Amino acid sequence: MYPGQDDQTRRMGQQPDSRAYSQMGGDPGYDDMYAGDSGYQQPRAPRGPGIDVGKFAGSVLATALVAGIAGWLGAWIVDAVFSRFGHQWANGGNTPTMYAVYGAVAAILAGVLWYLLLVGTANPQQFFSWVVGLLIVAAVALPLLVTVPFLDGLAAAIVHLVIGLPILALTGAFAATLRR
Numbered sequence: 400m401y402p403g404q405d406d407q408t409r410r411m412g413q414q415p416d417s418r419a420y421s422q423m424g425g426d427p428g429y430d431d432m433y434a435g436d437s438g439y440q441q442p443r444a445p446r447g448p449g450i451d452v453g454k455f456a457g458s459v460l461a462t463a464l465v466a467g468i469a470g471w472l473g474a475w476i477v478d479a480v481f482s483r484f485g486h487q488w489a490n491g492g493n494t495p496t497m498y499a500v501y502g503a504v505a506a507i508l509a510g511v512l513w514y515l516l517l518v519g520t521a522n523p524q525q526f527f528s529w530v531v532g533l534l535i536v537a538a539v540a541l542p543l544l545v546t547v548p549f550l551d552g553l554a555a556a557i558v559h560l561v562i563g564l565p566i567l568a569l570t571g572a573f574a575a576t577l578r579r
Contacts, residue, residue, distance in 0.1 A: 474495035538563055
């Protein structure tokens, strides 16, 4: 009879499972040369947020381009409509080119905000949508409240909305696709 073999096993004609890997003497069952550090190190997880930086930078720049074009086009159309009716748009001396620059800068700042929220919050997309949405509301409301000719304030509010909506939509769209 083998150690660990009981009567039922002997009757069935089967041998018990081998216990070669669990030796009784406390010996771990392998040579000491394998017990120490073999020089192999586990690969480290990349630090920082898991995004593709190249795609992120390209997406931010593309959003800046779209927001710049939207700002230029919106201001140009408003200026053309005001000129058509013989009225000068009181836009604070801003040209359509300046609105293009404002849109591009706002898009780049939105990209920086999204990255900071990605690093520091659990749900960056939710916080980003709220922050940018509230900033768009402020950018639309401010000209309506402070511009003396209300029609001029309304035109500026429309241009601000035309700049803000692509930033909100495009940054939200590319943010979901950047994970590594």
